[in-house]
Amino acid sequence: MNETTSTVADEVSSYGEILARDGVPAALISMRDIWRTYQMGEEQVHALRGVSFDVQRGEYVAIIGPSGSGKSTLMNIIGCLDTPTRGRYWINGKLVSEMDDDELARIRNKEVGFVFQTFNLLPRATALHNVELPLIYAGVPAAERHERAKRALMSVDLADRMTHKPNELSGGQRQRVAIARALVNHPSILLADEPTGALDTATSREIMNLFERLHAEGNTIIVVTHEPEVAARAHRIISIRDGRIEKDERIK
Amino acid sequence: MRLTALFGEAFRLALWSLRANKLRTFLTLLGIIVGVAAVITVVTIIKGLDQTVANTFSSQGSTVFSVSKRPMVILSREDLVRFNKRKDVTEEDAEALARACSSCWRIGIAANSPNALVKYGDQKSENVLVRGISLSMFAIDDVNLAAGRTWTETEGAAARHVCVVGADILANLFGGASPEEVLGRTLRIAGQPFEIIGVAERLGSIFGFSRDNFVYIPYEAYRRVFGGRTSIIIFVQARNAEELEATKDEVRTIMRNRRGKTFLDEDDGFALETQDVFLDLYQKATSNIYLVTIGVAAISLVVGGIVVMNIMLVSVTERTREIGIRKAVGARRRDILTQFLVEAVTLTAIGGAIGVGLGFGTAYGLALVLGFPVLISVWSAVLGVGVSSAVGVASGLWPAWKAARLDPVEALRAE
Known part of the structure; x- marks a missing residue:
């Protein structure tokens, strides 16, 4: 009950915001003049200097750039782990750039599924429990939670590894657990940060194939990477350099 | 529903960390165990003495x-x-x-x-x-x-x-x-x-x-x-x-x-x-013993609480990355706060329970040697566990708050 009302309230307020400015962005993700500035002692460091782009529902986007280009900062902002210093950012019509900590936590829970380079699984928990984690914070009842977590693990072909702990799984299997965890709460975007960075070539290919399949099933995917082979799988590549978008090209 | 799930998760975590560090857990809880055991022992023995004294003086009767x-x-x-x-x-x-x-x-x-x-x-x-x-x-x-x-x-x-x-x-x-x-x-x-x-x-x-x-x-x-x-x-x-x-x-x-x-x-x-003169004297003496014991217990509970707080701070530092992961998948500040508080309370409540057991055991042994009845009172057991849980809340609050306030980006970067 509560959840419905708060969601409605979010939408109403962001709708008001939008009307007051330049209209409702129809895109799933919409960034307008995003700046992120860090204070390093006396000096101000601009990690992002006015980034603007849209991502439509169902797109498969790669964000590439050399280290220090600001792509990690951009990923953190897309994933709502961080907030921009300036500029506006909408996910799914919600103006997240103005949200507080707890509202951002809810967006991360409902709208974003993270896949990390180092998997970031809880080491002491089983695969099943790791996948259940977002559902616990979403308040899903235990029985439904198990059911959905099992289905998510099945969809990444790990039906026989549910009770294993991360240290009993191979790198590729761990990353697939992480992908199941990212997908279990049906997020709007799947956000992957160097998802194959810790994997060998064969396993990398396997994971990228899985991404392709998930995309084909209708998921919106954003991959942050510096590997050209990984980026080449996407349908659109956004290149970042010195905190700005250098190139934004559709390749498929 | 959300709350039960969270408590379940927090409780499971608490047991995990207890099992993972048995010796550390025991050492952490020593202060609380000693404090609670001391109170339970003294209360139980004095209850037994009360019984003996009451029986003794009633032989001449109140007439x-x-x-x-x-x-x-x-x-x-x-x-x-x-x-x-x-x-x-x-x-x-x-x-x-x-x-x-x-x-x-x-x-x-x-x-x-x-x-x-x-x-x-x-x-x-x-x-x-x-x-x-x-x-x-x-x-x-x-x-x-x-x-x-x-x-x-x-x-x-x-x-x-x-x-x-x-x-x-x-x-x-x-x-x-x-x-x-x-x-x-x-x-x-x-x-x-x-x-x-x-x-x-x-x-x-x-x-x-x-x-x-x-x-x-x-x-x-x-x-x-x-x-x-x-x-x-x-x-x-x-x-x-x-x-x-x-x-x-x-x-x-x-x-x-x-x-x-x-x-x-x-x-x-x-x-x-x-004979009330003797009873008065006896009551004065035992109330002094109670006071001293409560003092000793209070000191060991405070020290025990500080130790628990210390170990909880260590635990928060050790698990910074875990906190980052939880925040990334949607844990709010209060979820993390709850998790660490429940962990601290579970820890100290177990310490309290061990203390209660140890206290009853000691009292029973002493009573056997000195020859008077043992009266195990339920309220002292409840109080022992309750007070140590309160110590858990008090000493877990600050570490839990520190954990809850961690920045997710920073936390995910931790080793």
């Missing part, structure tokens, strides 16, 4: 009081000097009460010689309480005999050298002979022969002091052997507990008249006491 020159408990030298200046309480006082006191049911007199030497053959026993008593004292003190009889009125009046002995006399002078065997034997008390005509039932000991190391002899015989110039104690029994106060008032009035005291005199010139 008996004594009239004596000095009170049973004297707290200062000045008081002792003052009491010694009073007139002796004498047989004449007792006779006057017997004549004039209409509400007195029984009146008895006693004179004590606390450290008399008693011999049988070449066996001797020091520190025996030799008591010269009137026959009525057997009824007032509710003395039951294991064997033999008390003396008769005639024997008493004739100052016959007969005696009734306590169970310790059999053990110390007769090598543990049975009560029947010693009847008719002759003891030497202060050099005079006394024939044993009765043996009292065993009363047991209190605080390690035996209550069976006595010899009762007729008051008239006592006076001849020990001399008549000591002050005696008069025991008065009221008909029932309701009349006790009225009886005390009547006795007080009669005694004050005999001492020539007017209503202007503050001091009675004698002490009129029930």
